[in-house]
Amino acid sequence: MISVRTAKGYDLPIQGAPLETSQTIALPATVAVLPEHIPFVRPRLAVAEGDRVAVGDLLFTDKTNPRFRFLSPGGGRVDAIHYGPRRVLREIVIRRDAENEPVTSLGRPLDGDAIDRYPRAELVAHLLAGGVWPLLRALPYRDIADPEQVPPAIFVSLDHREPFQVPPARYLENNRALFELGLRALKRLSPTVHVHADAADRAFCEAHQELITHRVQGRYPADDPGVVLFQVRRSPEENTAWFIDGQDLLLMAQLLQSGAYPTARLFAVAGTGAAAPRYVASRMGAPIKDLAGEIGCRDPRYLVGGVLRGYTGDPEGHMGLYETALAVLPEPGDVDFLTLFRPGPNKPTYSRTFLSALRRAPLPMTTNVNGGRRACIACGYCADVCPVDIWPQMTLKSILAEEVEEYLAQGLLDCVECGLCTYVCPSKIELAATLQAAKHAHRKEQA
Numbered sequence: 461m462i463s464v465r466t467a468k469g470y471d472l473p474i475q476g477a478p479l480e481t482s483q484t485i486a487l488p489a490t491v492a493v494l495p496e497h498i499p500f501v502r503p504r505l506a507v508a509e510g511d512r513v514a515v516g517d518l519l520f521t522d523k524t525n526p527r528f529r530f531l532s533p534g535g536g537r538v539d540a541i542h543y544g545p546r547r548v549l550r551e552i553v554i555r556r557d558a559e560n561e562p563v564t565s566l567g568r569p570l571d572g573d574a575i576d577r578y579p580r581a582e583l584v585a586h587l588l589a590g591g592v593w594p595l596l597r598a599l600p601y602r603d604i605a606d607p608e609q610v611p612p613a614i615f616v617s618l619d620h621r622e623p624f625q626v627p628p629a630r631y632l633e634n635n636r637a638l639f640e641l642g643l644r645a646l647k648r649l650s651p652t653v654h655v656h657a658d659a660a661d662r663a664f665c666e667a668h669q670e671l672i673t674h675r676v677q678g679r680y681p682a683d684d685p686g687v688v689l690f691q692v693r694r695s696p697e698e699n700t701a702w703f704i705d706g707q708d709l710l711l712m713a714q715l716l717q718s719g720a721y722p723t724a725r726l727f728a729v730a731g732t733g734a735a736a737p738r739y740v741a742s743r744m745g746a747p748i749k750d751l752a753g754e755i756g757c758r759d760p761r762y763l764v765g766g767v768l769r770g771y772t773g774d775p776e777g778h779m780g781l782y783e784t785a786l787a788v789l790p791e792p793g794d795v796d797f798l799t800l801f802r803p804g805p806n807k808p809t810y811s812r813t814f815l816s817a818l819r820r821a822p823l824p825m826t827t828n829v830n831g832g833r834r835a836c837i838a839c840g841y842c843a844d845v846c847p848v849d850i851w852p853q854m855t856l857k858s859i860l861a862e863e864v865e866e867y868l869a870q871g872l873l874d875c876v877e878c879g880l881c882t883y884v885c886p887s888k889i890e891l892a893a894t895l896q897a898a899k900h901a902h903r904k905e906q907a
């Protein structure tokens with residue numbers, strides 16, 4: 461097992477970690493798929509409102525690569541198709557049949573020996589047809605892996621450092637054989653498969669030491685696949701490695717083992733505004749309100765995917781394909797009068813502005829950013845936390861000046877979109893979003 465240490469990064473001291481108990485909730489009445497939150501996909505609808513679908517039936521494909529198929533996580537009726545501004549396809553909602561939910565067969569079940577003998581091209585076709593291929597993503601853009609390529613390596617990410625994700629010990633419990641089946645499939649796709657886990661979870665690393673190839677040390681986002689690659693790569697060719705989340709690898713293995721589209725998901729529901737932070741077993745694309753349960757604040761904001769990388773979810777909406785974390789944070793309500801002149805014993809602070817810097821205890825967090833945007837004051841905090849040694853304020857200037865070669869040389873494509881630079885910036889500059897947009901624009905130009 462190789463040790464990988466990342467010196468930079470930052471762990472947010474937030475209250476509201478999930479309790480150690482897991483809860484299985486009743487199967488939801490509706491489930492959904494959210495094309496809007498699948499990066500770089502241009503959906504071509506295969507259903508209309510009122511159509512009947514089974515679990516595993518096609519909902520839409522990608523116009524750019526029609527081999528990318530997105531299947532229904534529920535069996536019943538297409539209840540609604542929601543569009544956003546400029547006809548962006550937001551959400552396809554399925555109202556499940558309460559009884560005898562129909563399920564489509566997606567091929568014969570395969571065991572490990574059959575997978576080892578399966579020709580690679582046929583395995584790729586099986587995963588594409590089974591709708592789990594989009595779970596494999598490629599660095600540096602984090603887009604869906606190109607099925608025509610053989611990647612230099614695949615990183616299996618047992619990543620959970622961003623508050624608050626599901627720790628791998630939870631979903632691997634009783635699923636170790638399934639996980640190993642998934643690894644056998646990945647080894648048919650790439651000559652090198654890495655599995656990395658957080659060294660701080662010592663008991664987990666010891667219990668699964670035959671599976672784990674890299675033990676990662678450091679603060680968030682040290683266990684992100686892009687950060688691990690940044691630390692271990694030996695040549696530029698490795699920059700196009702693929703990665704898959706540990707829970708997603710289980711889904712892939714379930715498809716291979718059962719021949720049916722896998723839909724079970726374990727979610728982390730957490731944050732200062734969650735009345736009962738916990739892990740919840742439910743269905744892929746479950747409704748946000750069902751998962752959130754009781755709320756502990758008057759005016760909650762739902763962050764789908766996490767505090768730093770997530771997006772604001774509609775309370776009446778559903779979880780996306782990739783997201784397994786739901787953070788609930790209170791909106792700030794009344795603005796604190798003269799907030800900077802108060803000692804702030806309970807306010808999270810990176811810049812040591814508040815008294816809370818003296819204690820390491822988890823603190824309540826709201827969505828208040830404590831101030832408005834102003835000019836960069838060259839404090840260097842953004843560079844201090846960046847895990848891949850970018851100087852975000854310099855890269856931002858190059859992006860604004862459209863100096864493409866300059867910002868690429870500064871390492872834009874290494875950015876793992878962790879959101880830390882924006883979080884720590886005292887001038888409230890949207891560094892991470894600007895860098896991410898520049899990365900996406902660069903990919904489009906390359907395409």
Ligand code: SF4
Pocket residue numbers: 842845846847848850852874875876877878879880881882891892895
């Ligand atoms: S530049 Fe990218 S990797 Fe660095 S802190 Fe900002 S978002 Fe994270």
Ligand code: SF4
Pocket residue numbers: 835836837838839840841842843852853884885886887888889891
């Ligand atoms: S953290 Fe914000 S204010 Fe400080 S150097 Fe970076 S961009 Fe400028």
